[in-house]
Every structure is written in C-alpha cells, then in structure tokens.
Amino acid sequence: MRQHKDCNFSYAGLKTPVRLAIESRNLCTDDIPISSATEEDRQLRANIAASFQRIAVLHLEDRCQRAVEWALKMRPSIKNFGCFRWCCF
Numbered sequence: 001m002r003q004h005k006d007c008n009f010s011y012a013g014l015k016t017p018v019r020l021a022i023e024s025r026n027l028c029t030d031d032i033p034i035s036s037a038t039e040e041d042r043q044l045r046a047n048i049a050a051s052f053q054r055i056a057v058l059h060l061e062d063r064c065q066r067a068v069e070w071a072l073k074m075r076p077s078i079k080n081f082g083c084f085r086w087c088c089f
Helices: 012-024 039-074
Strands: none
Touching (some): 012 039
16 A cells, blocks of 8 residues: 555555465464474464564554654644544444
C-alpha cells in the first residue's frame, strides 16, 4: 500500500507474501510444534516472522508519518498528537 498516498493501512497485502514464503519452504506443518522442528526450520520460521514484523512496523510508521504531515498541513498550530482506536462493528 505504499503507493497509496493516504493514511489508511492494512496488513492484507503482507499476508500473501508471508504465506508464499512459508509454502515455498515447505514450512506448512501445523501439526509440528516449534519444539519438534529442526534447527533449520526454526531459523526459517524466525526469519519469516522477523521480516514480517519489520515490514509491518515500517508500514505503520509510514502511515503515522503521513497522518502527522496531513494534520500539520490542516492545522499548523498543532503541538501535540495522541492515538486512539476507532472501531465499527
């Protein structure tokens, strides 16, 4: 979603690459707990998880930066920012 110049964000676009990375390395072993996995499989799982976390945080940082820039354009006098969660069910 980096190409979209708005403040919306979703991790939907990250799920497919993670799934494909898991499938391409034959790590789709839901019935094998991490404690029973080989050292190589554990390292692969850790690398995939770390990569996902890194990209997820970078994506969130990017969207937050855009939100701050947008807010400052709308109201240059803003000095403080807060976070809140807004949900619709």
